[in-house]
Amino acid sequence: MANHSATHPKHVHHHFVDSNQQFESAKLGMWVFLVNEILFFGGLFCAYIVFRAWYPELFTQAALELNTFWGAVNTVVLIGSSLTVAMAIRSAQNNQKRGLEINLLITILLACVFLVIKYFEYEHKLHLGIAPGTFWNPTPEIAAVLDHPKANIFFGIYYMMTGVHGLHVIVGIGLMIWLYMRARKGHFNSEYYTPVEITGLYWHLVDLIWIFLFPLLYLIE
Amino acid sequence: MANASTSASSAASTPMKLKVKQFQPAQTPTNTYLTDEKGVWAWLTTVDHKKIGLMYLGSVAFFFALAGFLAIALRTELWTPAKTFIEADTYNQLFTLHGAMMVFFVLVPSIPAALGNFILPMQLGAKDVAFPRLNLASFYIYVFGAIFTFLSLANNGFDTGWTFYTPYSSDTNSAGIIWVTLGVFILGFSSILTGTNFITTIHKLRAPGISWERLPLNVWALYATSIIQVLATPVLAITILLLAMENILDIGIFDPALGGDPVLYQHFFWFYSHPAVYIMIVPGFGIISEVITTFSKKTIFGYWAIALSSLAIAFIGFLVWGHHMFTSGQSAVATTIFSFLTFLVGIPTGIKIFNWVATLYRGSISMKTPMLYVFIFIFLFSIGGFTGIMLGALSVDIHLHDTYYVVAHFHYVMMGGTLIALLAGLHYWWPKMTGKMYNEPLAKIAAGFIFIGFNVTFLPQFIMGAQGMPRRYYNYIDQFTPFHQTSTIGSYILALGFLIILYYLAHSLFKGKKAGPNPWNSRGLEWQSTSPPDFHNFSHTPVVIHGPYDYHQPMEEFQLGLAVEHGHGEEHLAADTTGSKAAEATIA
Amino acid sequence: MGRLFDFMLPENKSPLTADPTDGLFHFINEASLVLFLGVVLAMIYFAIRYKRKSEDDKTPVITHNNTLEITWSVIPLLITFVVFGWGYSGWLNLKTVPDDAYEIHVTGFKWNWSVNYENGAQTINEIHVPKGTPIKLVMQSRDVLHSFFVPEYRVKHDVLPNRYTYVWFQAEEAGESQVFCTEYCGTSHSNMLAKVIVHEPEDFKTWLDENRGGPSGSPIEQGEKLVSLQGCQTCHSVDGSDLIGPSFKGIWGRDRNLADGSSVTVDENYIRESILYPGEKIAEGYQNVMTPYEGRISDEEITNIIEYLKTID
Structure with missing residues (x-):
């Protein structure tokens, strides 16, 4: 046990052989988790595909009610946050404590901007009575353009997909705040930045899913 | 000593000399x-995979007793054709609860989360699973799902x-459905986390010398299981979430009254x-593979056939779901394909059975209780497989679908298969x-009663x-x-x-003889x-230099370990490779 | 025929649909029995023959045997191909309705089968058919999923809301066959039974003509028939006994306590509302489980039912 401290730094849990094994395990674990996330959203995409195949005209019609401009803005915002998260990892690898903190903060900020825009989109739609399920009660103007009997299902799918995605963004913000606190305390350095790396992986997935959601929901020709 | 100093390949690196010595437990x-660690609190907050395994085992046993008790109540009610002692609505709730509990609280976690948690890291020579805290979290998620x-x-x-099934589940009796769907949703995460943990552990935490071809078949089986857990459970989660939303918000995706399907x-x-x-x-x-080799004292017949057939079952298993829906009104093409693939999944299962029986040939067979359960397993599970x-045969399924034939079939597979295997494993370990x-x-008398x-x-x-x-x-x-009445x-x-x-x-537990290592x-x-x-x-x-079933090799060669006390790994390995003289010197 | 597993199957009363199924059922059972006995006897024989003599027994290293393994993979594979093809052709036969089939409409709802014939005749939980003629049942559900199953014909299909499904069969003897609902549908799922009643062709004609056009007679008689045809008595007794819903006996003009604590007098409007929108006013002590009849029943029919209910004291 004499050389325990030398080969077994504090951040390495007792059951790992060394830092590298711990890092590799955490990364693999995260990848497995991401596969599972993809399948989770895969279920929703499946429901989307099935209903779109059955009612293609409904989807083209209903997509007009979604605001493409703000959807595009949100896409840019999320892509930007993916970039800052990648830069945060880079900073951690280079022992740049300050850079890590700033990049995490910008990521959090961008994620919040995304949610605020999403909030106004929801708000606008609910105002027009475009609500999921039983609360479906469109104003006469909307009902005049969107007279498809199954319009409620499109928005059922819309709210489920964007809602579940939004939850993932919120979870991501929570994780970033936790990383930021730890970064302030100087927990991360070039030897140990596993949590930053795997949270980054998670965030890229959240971004990626939005990149699929945006054209599928907003940009239907 | 045959192999005092030996080369062993660790998971990620090229073969290297290791300083090994014999350890007798x-x-x-x-x-x-x-x-x-002692005390209730230490148990409840432990991250030790063995204790978590035992906590799972206790919970699974509890739910099995509960759901088993319900089964007895159901069978008693069926003693007479009309009411025996409970009302129709109670009966309907009881069979639902019996099924849901047995599936979600007993069968799914039984072997992986209880026995697997205990045994898997030990079979890999690891100190714990890759994410011990996640392991504990998954146990509590399971408890929350139950609550x-x-x-x-x-x-x-x-x-x-x-x-x-919708629309019955989305139309009627919403409050209870919402709670239970959320419960199953939560429970899914427990299963996902266990699967994620196991996959990572198997990939990254193997002791020096455990290459893929030296993995115990139990580990292969758990690996295949974990892959299914990770790939399938999220789809259940989203389905059950949509069902909950169907009940809360009437979003209409599954409800025909609102335009869904x-x-x-x-x-x-x-x-x-x-x-x-x-x-x-x-x-x-x-x-079954572990027990049958131990009690025949013989190498497994067809190691790769058994290992890969688990993976084959895992993958083909994803493509056959439609065979539950032959009478449901799904498309004819789908029905045909699903029936065909269903037979393909039967083949790897059959191969396993043949391999196990072939393992017995010229073995040294000892009919201890675990082995007795293996025989019971092969008997019952074969019937489950043939039925x-x-x-799977289309025209016959039209007649048998949703009859007691199906009930008997899945009890032969799930109880005659999974639970009997669990009993074999429980007695074995x-x-x-x-x-x-x-x-x-x-134990043998009890096995007789059960059979x-x-x-x-x-x-x-x-x-x-079959009569209808x-x-x-x-x-x-x-x-x-x-x-x-016979059934009851x-x-x-x-x-x-x-x-x-x-x-x-x-x-x-209290008065048993000491077992020895x-x-x-x-x-x-x-066992080392x-x-x-x-x-x-x-x-x-x-340090592992033989396959797990090499019964022709002397026992001592299975009791090797890194010579450095409580070795922490690859730094040591790297250091040890510098001089083979040092390695030789340290052998006992 | 006298095959080994004959005891498992019910009588075969529609050979055109049942024969392929039965043949395959017997084939799988017999093939399985041979394989099963092979596996189990080998296992038991090995256990006895190679019983452990001492803890130091040496066992041979037999890791695999390609010939053997290929044999026991390929032979079962071929057998399952046969089973697949056989099952597939039998299933095509079940799906392919003969062109000259006689059509009858069947509607499943909690917890009855309502049957409509070409000339407007209606029955409940009885399907009258002529023998020796292919019959096609066109089925749909009014509420949840049901499944229509006649063991003696080996036919079954789920019955869905908003979609038509069908089964066909050809009964070769006059008599009765049991119908079950096999998709779980709630409290009285196990009472959702019906009978197929097979007549000689000329008897069927007579029966059909007698029942032409549905219920007839005075409003009270028509109301009584409607109550029976709509399956009301599954949940509402006429003798005062308590079933899933409140009894019809002696309700007319009385006050009824409701689940929300208020009360209401049973009059024309209350009955009309309770038929069309049963969820509006729930009687105290009962669940809201009845299917709404909105759009399924005419005002004239409701009036007749009300006239009939007045007579049940």
Whole structure:
């Protein structure tokens, strides 16, 4: 046990052989988790595909009610946050404590901007009575353009997909705040930045899913 | 010593010289995982995979007793064609609860989360699973899922059958359904986390020398299971979430009254729930392979056939869900393809059975209780498999679908397969887990009760099912009375068998003989530790130079470990490779 | 025929649909029995023959045997191909309705089968058919999923809301066959039974003509028939006994306590509302489980039912 401290730094849990094994395990674990996330959203995409195949005209019609401009803005915002998260990892690898903190903060900020825009989109739609399920009660103007009997299902799918995605963004913000606190305390350095790396992986997935959601929901020709 | 200094390949690196020495596990260990931390709080907050495994085992046993008790109540109600002692609505809730609990709280976590948690890291020579805290979290998520299900009972309960088919489940009785769907949703995460943990552990935490071709078949089986858990469970999660939303918000995706499609729900549900039956049975295959080699003292026949057939089952298992829906109104093309693929999944299963029987050939067979359960398993599971072929055949399935034939079939597979394998594993590893032996004669008598009781319960169900008796029936027409009554008597015999097991296992905990580290003389790595094991499983980092079933090699060569005390790994390995002189010098 | 597993199957009363199924059922059972006995007997024989003599027994290293493994993979594979093809052709036969089939409409609802014939005749839980003629049942559900199953014909299909499904069969003897609902549908799922009643062709004609056009007679008689045809008595007794819903006996003009604590007098409007929108006013002590009849029943029919209910004291 004499050389325990030398080969077994504090951040390495007792059951790992060394830092590298711990890092590799955490990364693999995260990848497995991401596969599972993809399948989770895969279920929703499946429901989307099935209903779109059955009612293609409904989807083209209903997509007009979604605001493409703000959807595009949100896409840019999320892509930007993916970039800052990648830069945060880079900073951690280079022992740049300050850079890590700033990049995490910008990521959090961008994620919040995304949610605020999403909030106004929801708000606008609910105002027009475009609500999921039983609360479906469109104003006469909307009902005049969107007279498809199954319009409620499109928005059922819309709210489920964007809602579940939004939850993932919120979870991501929570994780970033936790990383930021730890970064302030100087927990991360070039030897140990596993949590930053795997949270980054998670965030890229959240971004990626939005990149699929945006054209599928907003940009239907 | 044959192989004093030897080359072993660790997971990621090229072969290298290791400094190894022989470790013989102590007969009566002074410090074990049971004595290391004490008190209820230490148990509840432990991250030790062995304790978490035991907590799962306790919970699974609790739910099995509860759901088994419900089964006895159901069978008693079916003694007469009309009301015997409970009302129709109660009956409907009880069979739903019996099914849901057995599937989600017993069968899915039984082998992987309980026995697997305990054994898997030991078979890999690891100190723990890759993410011990996540492991504990998954246990508590399981508990929360259970609490939600009980809350459902307090809110009108649910009577939809465990399949929750829409629109019945979205129209009626919302409060109970919402609670139970949330419960199942939460429970899914427990399963996902366990699967994620196991995959990572198997990939990254193998002891030096455990290459893929030296993985115990139990590990292969758990690996296949974990892949299914990770790929299938999220789809259940989203399905059940959509169902909950259907009840809360009426979003209309599955409800025909709102324009949705109930057959789509069935596709979603079975996309998880068919692979889920492999989540339940494949770990059982792993146990059978371990037990059958130990008690025949012989190398497994067809190692790769068994290992890869688990993976084959895992993958083909994803493509056959539609065979639950031959009468549902799915498209004709889909029906044809699903039927065809269903037969393909039968083949790897058959191959396993043949391989196990071939392993017995010219072995040295000892009919101890675990082996007895293996024989029972092969008997019952074969019947389950053949009747599965019957149900896969399109025209015959039209006749048999949703009758007692199906009920009997999945009990033969799930209970005759998974639960019997669980019993085999429990008896096999009991001495390892507790350090105590159980009463062998009583255990054999109990196995006899279970075998006879099981067949008396479920064989008549094949006949009445083929005769036309539909499942989920509270009342039935008179002609089925003798079959139902035989079945009910069988269920009592079965229950008696389980009570005997409960008795002698409890007795063994307090008064059992000391087991010693390796009472079965197994070559498995998990047996090269003390019984019960050390907190870190081994007092040394094991080094493996043989396959787990190399019964032709001397026992000493299975008791090797890194010569450096409590070795922490690759830094040591790198250091040790510098001089082979040092390596040779340290061998005992 | 006298095959080994004959005891498992019910009588075969529609050979055109049942024969392929039965043949395959017997084939799988017999083939399985052979394989099963092979596996189990080998296992038991090995256990006895190679019983452990001492703890030091040496066993041979037999890791695999390609010939053997290929044999026991390929033979079962071929057998399952046969089973698949056989099952597939039998299933095509079940799906392919003969062109000259006689059509009858069947509607499943909690917990009855309502049957409509070409000339307007209606029955409940009885399907009258002529023998020796292929019959096609066109089925749909009014509420949740049901499944229509006649064991003696080996036919079954789910019955869905908003979609038509069908089964066909050809009964070769006059007599009765049991119908079950095999998709779980709630409290009285196990009572959702019906009978197929097979007549000689000329008897069927007579029966059909007698029942032409549905219920007839005075409003009270028509109301009584409607109550029976709509399956009301599954849940509402006429003798005062308590079933899933409140009894019809003696309700007319009385006050009824409701689940929300208020009360209401049973009059024309209350009955009309309770038929069309049963969820509006729930009687105290009962669940809201009845299917709404909105759009399924005419005002004239409701009036007749009300006239009939007045007479039940």
